[in-house]
Amino acid sequence: MSPVSFEKAVPMLVDEFRWNSWFLETYWPENAPRMELMAQLAIAHSPKPEETQLLEVGCANGYAAALFRLLGFQVAAADAYDDPRREELFLKLGIPYTTTNLNDPKPLLQFADGSFDCILLGEVFEHILNNPLELLKALNRILKPGGQLILTTPNPSTIANSIRVLQDNYILWGSNEFARMSKFDGARIIDEGAIHYCEYPMRVTCELMREAGFQIRLQRYVAPGWAPTQSPLKRLMKRLLKVTRLDRRRLLCPGYLVEGFKSGH
Numbered sequence: 001m002s003p004v005s006f007e008k009a010v011p012m013l014v015d016e017f018r019w020n021s022w023f024l025e026t027y028w029p030e031n032a033p034r035m036e037l038m039a040q041l042a043i044a045h046s047p048k049p050e051e052t053q054l055l056e057v058g059c060a061n062g063y064a065a066a067l068f069r070l071l072g073f074q075v076a077a078a079d080a081y082d083d084p085r086r087e088e089l090f091l092k093l094g095i096p097y098t099t100t101n102l103n104d105p106k107p108l109l110q111f112a113d114g115s116f117d118c119i120l121l122g123e124v125f126e127h128i129l130n131n132p133l134e135l136l137k138a139l140n141r142i143l144k145p146g147g148q149l150i151l152t153t154p155n156p157s158t159i160a161n162s163i164r165v166l167q168d169n170y171i172l173w174g175s176n177e178f179a180r181m182s183k184f185d186g187a188r189i190i191d192e193g194a195i196h197y198c199e200y201p202m203r204v205t206c207e208l209m210r211e212a213g214f215q216i217r218l219q220r221y222v223a224p225g226w227a228p229t230q231s232p233l234k235r236l237m238k239r240l241l242k243v244t245r246l247d248r249r250r251l252l253c254p255g256y257l258v259e260g261f262k263s264g265h
Helices: 006-016 021-045 063-070 084-093 132-142 159-166 202-211 232-244
Strands: 053-057 074-079 097-099 116-122 143-154 214-221 255-262
Touching (some): 006 021, 006 063, 021 063, 021 116, 021 143, 053 063, 063 074, 063 084, 063 116, 084 097, 116 132, 132 202, 143 202, 202 214, 202 255
Parallel strands (some): 053 116, 074 097, 116 143
Antiparallel strands (some): 143 255
């Protein structure tokens, strides 16, 4: 597949998800800025995407894997559940898929050491129940020396979360489900994508990545975009934060990105 620019890839991606109004009207508009930054970092590290082996870990409905395939990367994807729509999309774009439980005691054993140049872990780390550090070590293992990990995850250290605590409300997505469901199925740990088991301050995530063998190059708070389904007031507030650049401040930004590299390059 011939590489195209991010600007050209976006309408192609959107067209693939024209059947999903939630994705088009809510999820993609909010997450487009995060995805654009991830793409910029991956291309900066691998200016020839067609020669770059990239793995998306926790691919969900497949939109990020599809986007990076449109950008020209040699993409593989992994997650814990079947999705007929995703299977159809991956077949069309030539994206191999592997079923894997990221909560396994030794995750990602399906992949050999040093298999990939780049790994994406986008909005997945907060869903890991069993051993998050072990997952990071596994990602380091399957990267080539000098390989790149791009990790994004929610930022819990915000004013909004402080207000939720003061209001005596839940602060984690999925807290209600967490309290009411089993985390095990016999001897198997359940991989449940609807629950945030833990959200980590950026400092903690960076500490874990270094312990797993990564060198940190970039740490950045990433503000979401605005969606037409949001209230006019919320869209206005997001625009004001962007204009004033306050949307990159820890206390006001609901997510962040960390870029790490495996030692040896």
